[in-house]
Amino acid sequence: MALLQLSEPGQSVAPHQHRLAVGIDLGTTNSLVAVVRSGKAVTLPDEDGEHLLPSVVRYLENGIEVGRRAREMAAQDPLNTIISVKRLIGRGLADIKSLGNKLPYRFQEGNAAVPRIQTVRGEVSSIEVSSEILKSLVRRAEHSLGGELEGIVITVPAYFDDAQRQATKDAATIAGLKVLRLLNEPTAAAVAYGLDTGSDGVHAIYDLGGGTFDISILRLNKGVFEVLSTGGDSALGGDDLDHAVAEWIMAQAGIDRDADHSILRQLMQVACKAKEALTAAHSTAITVALVDGTTWQGELSRAQFETLIEPLIRKTLAPCRRALRDAGLTPEQIKDVVMVGGSTRVPRVRELVGEFFRTDPLVDIDPDRVVAIGAAIQADVLVGNKSDHEMLLLDVNPLSLGIETMGGLVEKIIPRNTTIPVARAQEFTTFKDGQTAMAVHVLQGERELVADNRSLARFELRGIPPMVAGAARIRVTFSVDADGLLSVEAQEQSSGVKASVEVKPSYGLTDGEIESMLRESIDHAKEDMEARLLRERQVEAERVIEALTAALHADGDELLDAKERNGIESALRTLAEITREGDQAAIKAAVEALEKSCEFYVERRMNASVRKAMSGHRIDDFE
Amino acid sequence: MTITITEAAATHVRNYLENRGSGLGIRLGVRTSGCSGMAYVLEFADESEADDQIFEQHGVKVLVDPKSLLYLDGTELDYTREGLNEGFKFNNPNVKDSCGCGESFNV
Numbered sequence: 066m067a068l069l070q071l072s073e074p075g076q077s078v079a080p081h082q083h084r085l086a087v088g089i090d091l092g093t094t095n096s097l098v099a100v101v102r103s104g105k106a107v108t109l110p111d112e113d114g115e116h117l118l119p120s121v122v123r124y125l126e127n128g129i130e131v132g133r134r135a136r137e138m139a140a141q142d143p144l145n146t147i148i149s150v151k152r153l154i155g156r157g158l159a160d161i162k163s164l165g166n167k168l169p170y171r172f173q174e175g176n177a178a179v180p181r182i183q184t185v186r187g188e189v190s191s192i193e194v195s196s197e198i199l200k201s202l203v204r205r206a207e208h209s210l211g212g213e214l215e216g217i218v219i220t221v222p223a224y225f226d227d228a229q230r231q232a233t234k235d236a237a238t239i240a241g242l243k244v245l246r247l248l249n250e251p252t253a254a255a256v257a258y259g260l261d262t263g264s265d266g267v268h269a270i271y272d273l274g275g276g277t278f279d280i281s282i283l284r285l286n287k288g289v290f291e292v293l294s295t296g297g298d299s300a301l302g303g304d305d306l307d308h309a310v311a312e313w314i315m316a317q318a319g320i321d322r323d324a325d326h327s328i329l330r331q332l333m334q335v336a337c338k339a340k341e342a343l344t345a346a347h348s349t350a351i352t353v354a355l356v357d358g359t360t361w362q363g364e365l366s367r368a369q370f371e372t373l374i375e376p377l378i379r380k381t382l383a384p385c386r387r388a389l390r391d392a393g394l395t396p397e398q399i400k401d402v403v404m405v406g407g408s409t410r411v412p413r414v415r416e417l418v419g420e421f422f423r424t425d426p427l428v429d430i431d432p433d434r435v436v437a438i439g440a441a442i443q444a445d446v447l448v449g450n451k452s453d454h455e456m457l458l459l460d461v462n463p464l465s466l467g468i469e470t471m472g473g474l475v476e477k478i479i480p481r482n483t484t485i486p487v488a489r490a491q492e493f494t495t496f497k498d499g500q501t502a503m504a505v506h507v508l509q510g511e512r513e514l515v516a517d518n519r520s521l522a523r524f525e526l527r528g529i530p531p532m533v534a535g536a537a538r539i540r541v542t543f544s545v546d547a548d549g550l551l552s553v554e555a556q557e558q559s560s561g562v563k564a565s566v567e568v569k570p571s572y573g574l575t576d577g578e579i580e581s582m583l584r585e586s587i588d589h590a591k592e593d594m595e596a597r598l599l600r601e602r603q604v605e606a607e608r609v610i611e612a613l614t615a616a617l618h619a620d621g622d623e624l625l626d627a628k629e630r631n632g633i634e635s636a637l638r639t640l641a642e643i644t645r646e647g648d649q650a651a652i653k654a655a656v657e658a659l660e661k662s663c664e665f666y667v668e669r670r671m672n673a674s675v676r677k678a679m680s681g682h683r684i685d686d687f688e
Numbered sequence: 689m690t691i692t693i694t695e696a697a698a699t700h701v702r703n704y705l706e707n708r709g710s711g712l713g714i715r716l717g718v719r720t721s722g723c724s725g726m727a728y729v730l731e732f733a734d735e736s737e738a739d740d741q742i743f744e745q746h747g748v749k750v751l752v753d754p755k756s757l758l759y760l761d762g763t764e765l766d767y768t769r770e771g772l773n774e775g776f777k778f779n780n781p782n783v784k785d786s787c788g789c790g791e792s793f794n795v
Contacts, residue, residue: 068768068775069730071704071714211770 068211086245086448087206088218088253088440091198091233093151094275096120097434098202099441100210106257106438106445108431109209117433118205122147122197124184131201140330144171145184149276150198152299153180153191154236155229195236203242216245218444220436223249223281223295227509227521227568231550245447251281252290253439254403258427260285266400267293267392271418271426273381274406276302280385282392282399294391296384301377303340303408309373310336310365318353318361325356343367344410371413378417385421391584402426407433462487462545466521468553469506471496471607472600473515478543481511488544492558495539496608498615499531503539505555507568512585513593514600521568526555528562534612595649602652606644609656610637613663616670624669636662689761691716691743691750697767697776698746705748708732713742713749716765716778717756726759728778 087109090097095117099108108116115133123135123146130138139146147170153161158172158180173181173188181188203214221233230247237244248256251270255261260268265285272279279297283290311332314320320328335353342349348366355361389396402422408414409432418426430438462485467477470493479489495503503526510518529537538558545551556563614637621630636659643655693701705711717729733751736742741757743750752760764779 068770068777069728071701071730071732071776211775 084215084448085206085210085212086215086217086441086444087203087210088220088248088437088442088444089199089202090220090250090253090434090437090440091151091195092120092274092436093149093277094120095433096198096202097437098206099434099437100206101441101445106441108434108437108441109206111205118198118202120148120150120198122150122194124186124189126185129186129197131197145186147182147184147189147194150191150194154195155226155232156180156191192232192236193239195233196239199237199240199242203240214242215448216243216444218245218248218440218447220248220250220253220440222279223251223292224279224297227550231568234550245444248440248443249281249290249292250279250405250436251283251292251295251403253436253443254405255283255285255290255439256442257430257435257439258401258403260401260403261290267394267398269385269388269399269402269422270405271381271385271402271409272297272405273408273414274302275408276300276304278302278381278384280381280388282388282394293394294388296388296391298380298384301380303337303406305377306340306374306408306411307333307336309377310339310370313365313369313373314351314353314361314363317363318355320353320355320361328356339365340370340411343370344412367412374411374413378411378414382417382421385418396422399424403435404428404432405435464509464519465511466543466545466551467508467518468493468541469504469508469515470604472604474597474600474604475508475510475513475515475518478541479545483545485545488542490540490542493539493541494535495529495532495537496534497611498534500534500537501529501531502527503529503555505541505553505564505566507551507553507566512589513597517585517589517593521551522553522566524553524555524564524566526557526562526564528560529557530560534608599647599649599652602649602656603644603647606640606652606656609659610641610644613637613659616666620670620673624673625666629666633663633666689741689757691741691752691757691760691763691765693743693745693748693750693765694767695746697765698748700767700776701748702746705732710734712736713744713751715751715753716760716763717753718759719756729756730776 085100087098087100088106090099097108097116097118099106101107110116111118111132118132119136121132121135121139123130123138123142125145135146136148139148161172161180171183173183179190179192181190182194199217199219203217207213217237219233219237221230225233233247234244250272254270254272255268263285267282267284270279270281270283272281277297277299278301279295281295282293284293285291311329314332314336315322320332332353335351339349339351343365346367348364351363351365353361389399399422402418402424404415404418404426409418409426409428415426415428462479462481462483465477465481466479467475470476476491476493478491479487483489493503505524505526506515506520507522508515508518509521512518526539529539540556540558542554542556543551544554551568552565553568554563554565613633617625617630617633621633625633640652640655640659643651701714705713711732711734713733715729715731715733717731718726719729733749736751737753739754740751741754743752750765759782760778760780762781766777766779767775768777
């Protein structure tokens with residue numbers, strides 16, 4: 066039976082009301098699960114005492130394997146063994162193809178929205194593969210904790226876009242798990258070190274994993290972490306360090322580059338062991354079995370090792386420099402540097418990073434586990450186990466969100482760097498008389514014109530009661546939840562008709578595209594503004610033409626003689642022509658000219674409508 | 689009618705009571721709820737009720753109300769470690785079946 070804990074009088078928890086919550090680091094190479102027990106966050110091991118679960122899923126005809134066994138079979142059964150699925154999640158087929166031809170999987174063509182991989186167990190999507198990894202970790206957690214989980218916190222890279230975040234959430238839903246929230250990996254690392262409870266300041270999170278490098282600059286402001294900038298190299302990691310050592314051994318031992326596959330694999334393992342040994346030792350012995358049955362023995366000193374890997378580590382400093390520049394900061398302004406990822410155990414990495422940021426990096430928490438530990442701390446708080454602490458971690462949305470307005474312009478509803486969760490509403494109106502439907506086009510980005518932004522969703526609000534142009538009031542509400550996911554609702558205020566959409570974009574942005582979107586908006590700021598002005602003038606001109614044409618149609622014959630009418634009509638044509646030409650100053654002048662030449666007509670219309678309204682009433686009625 | 693408490697459980701209870709700084713002992717009970725009929729109550733006790741039965745063993749007072757005692761007669765309260773999890777365990781001879789997790793039970 067389940068084990069119980071003592072409660073205060075009258076406070077016994079009902080069965081199944083335990084508030085168990087874990088943090089999950091869903092990594093490219095390895096994944097981890099952590100929990101807070103007795104006030105301390107720890108990662109949970111499996112039956113064999115292993116904390117890291119290789120993020121590898123193998124599909125067999127009669128089952129699914131996750132973790133080490135699957136990884137061991139990756140070479141023999143590459144088509145059914147999915148590795149590094151994190152690189153695929155939330156991506157369309159086009160995005161995946163742009164990742165290069167390195168992926169051995171057979172993708173099902175034709176369904177571009179969610180690419181499916183063909184395996185012996187049928188087609189699977191990247192979401193389903195991720196969900197198997199989550200299930201495996203949650204099984205482990207429920208086994209260790211003796212109860213069902215209330216919810217989980219999953220970490221994602223800071224650069225993940227809405228599509229990748231939604232796909233990660235979907236993976237949890239498929240696994241039957243409640244996601245308390247998604248947490249940015251660098252934020253989780255900062256939380257693990259308790260930086261969120263410290264004083265305000267800017268922190269750098271240096272994450273050198275097995276195959277990827279990420280640098281994130283975070284600013285803590287009144288308990289809120291804001292991602293100032295991110296950068297990295299998606300093809301640089303600990304594996305490359307191993308490679309450098311392996312090449313050195315090949316040169317020393319006289320092994321051919323096109324040697325047998327098994328020799329090369331053995332070399333990589335030997336190199337990895339040597340690298341790990343040199344974290345503590347000053348030199349290490351290396352033994353390699355050669356094809357001819359003999360063995361080669363050598364010695365690698367830490368100094369030699371450092372010479373070998375120096376260029377690779379220096380390669381990580383360029384993204385650091387760029388990230389700082391994007392954030393508009395100098396290395397001296399960084400308060401703390403948090404080290405994440407197994408490769409940051411290498412002493413030379415710590416030295417160079419320390420030199421670069423001019424501060425000793427934080428290394429006390431196991432760099433493989435620090436993200437999961439931060440996630441567990443967050444999960445514990447979110448599930449209500451620490452109500453007196455009132456720690457609520459907030460994030461910001463990385464790009465502005467808005468809708469398309471007349472003329473292909475973007476009206477921003479939630480500006481970038483707004484703290485989330487957030488809800489903002491704005492009122493819009495109709496453009497034409499009797500307009501009964503409105504298209505809502507949801508956009509993401511910083512540019513002024515629709516064409517330069519990223520389209521997230523489109524939907525239509527129908528059933529608007531017919532009214533004159535500009536009379537309808539349509540309230541458009543944008544809400545972004547704590548995970549950065551967006552829902553948009555449009556409601557016509559008099560009738561209450563509404564329509565809404567939840568944004569699950571069909572494909573994602575590539576790494577660093579957020580950065581380039583931001584940069585473009587700055588580079589094009591002036592021309593964007595001019596384009597915006599022009600479109601606004603054009604829309605205004607079109608509105609005037611539209612209104613005047615409608616008026617002429619309604620009462621032009623009654624109120625105007627032929628000459629007057631011809632004059633107005635020719636002025637209308639002139640304005641239409643100038644509008645098409647695209648000189649915003651000329652359009653402005655022409656609109657003003659037209660309005661002036663129509664003043665008498667507008668006056669007559671007013672008088673006519675006042676007469677109409679007053680006829681049949683005594684003067685007393687209007688007092 | 690009897691309830692027993694193991695030495696291990698008593699040691700933990702004494703520690704918790706000391707840590708808490710007050711309390712008469714602990715209260716064991718059952719109440720109806722949960723997915724399979726009944727659930728255990730395990731709480732600190734600050735005062736005893738008139739018709740409570742009190743069992744004392746290894747320096748720990750265990751209070752049980754008469755209605756609960758019907759379902760708890762013969763129960764041994766133990767403290768145990770299962771894998772990474774540790775906590776109190778009711779060894780109750782009256783239980784006929786329990787839900788999968790054992791948090792609630794039927795007699």
